[in-house]
Amino acid sequence: MAEVATFATSDQLLVVIDPMARAMDGESVRIAKDVLSAGAATKVCLPDGPDEFARALARRGSRRPVVIGDDSALVRTVSLLHRRRELAECVLSVVPVGAMLSLAGSLGVPTGAVAAARAVLDGVERRLDVLVDDSDGVVLGGLRIPPVHAVGAGAGAGAPEGAESGVPWLRSARSLVRALGATRPPREPAAAPPVAGPARLRVEVDGVTLVDLDQPVREVSVTPGPVGSAAVEVHPVSVGADALPLRASGRQVTVSGADFRYRADATVSGPVRRRTWILHEGALGLMLPG
Incomplete structure (x- = not known):
């Protein structure tokens, strides 16, 4: 930078x-x-x-x-x-x-x-x-496989309690929902979303395989690095336990294998079976404090 x-x-x-x-x-x-x-x-x-x-x-x-x-x-x-x-x-x-x-x-x-x-x-x-992927998607802060369920991923989510309390129409809507809910019988609690298990993925950095399909992985992350390369980190699973992370850096990262989803910045994409990201050095000019 x-x-x-x-x-x-x-x-x-x-x-x-x-x-x-x-x-x-x-x-x-x-x-x-x-x-x-x-x-x-x-x-x-x-x-x-x-x-x-x-x-x-x-x-x-x-x-x-x-x-x-x-x-x-x-x-x-x-x-x-x-x-x-x-x-x-x-x-x-x-x-x-x-x-x-x-x-x-x-x-x-x-x-x-x-x-x-x-x-x-x-x-x-x-x-x-x-990072720019092979479907022309742009990544600024990084990506993760599998995606993290962040605040704002579901309908109606995204604003913290304190933020909503300062917006009159949101505050009124919340009051109406609470009032309607009080007149209805309680519902069964929704089941928690399933926790993503290990995936079998091939991760290649500049054409060199970092992890292959025979090694299940818990997580893959790719972030634009500070020196013109992307930083890749893979958390493999060994005999039911997390092994030491594998790290590499390069300009092109390809992930392939079974259908997978990924979170790039604020967006979840997929499922896909193969995706390639290429680092574009200095592609974004952003005004920042001197």
Whole structure:
């Protein structure tokens, strides 16, 4: 990750505000808009859905894009720019607002609205490595097999209790659900989701087999490394117990075997029988604090 350039606050900005950010934390959105408008010429877009979001980015012209939203909005933006083959020439800025902000934070973006907006205006461009799979999917923070059941994976999940309590319409909905539930007989508790057992997968790094189908594995993780390579870690199982992890690094990682699912950033994909990820060095330009 290398520092490339600084930018003047007079740059023109296209500020695209994700609908979920407006619903979850309108006050942080307002603060971010005020800071950005005070330091640069801004055009603000309020898309109502994914299609309008994509059109706003496509029509940005010479304006620097600034996305106000959570990790899903960040991944969506990077994926759109990659599919349009505009990622390498674009310098992206993010003001994290919403329930899921861990990915943005792990990339170095401040998770406070004021600090993040100031980084948009006065920060530096840093080039980050990304993984791109053979279906043109982009991975920023890393991937895991099998996927982790994170908060937000199910319908209606994703906002912590404290976040929901500050949003009037969510608070009203929760009260209504509790009231309806009190008039109904108690239901049997839902069964816990099954715990994923060992899988038989072949993991190859730059054409060299790290683990083969005859060795069951508990977990595989791949993350963009700091020096132009992906870090791969495999946790094999030996006679019913976890063995020492196997580690390797390289620019191309292929996983194959029985049908498997994987979590890449905030999204679960699959099942697939084979997937290859290639590291693209310095593919993402992101504005971060200097």
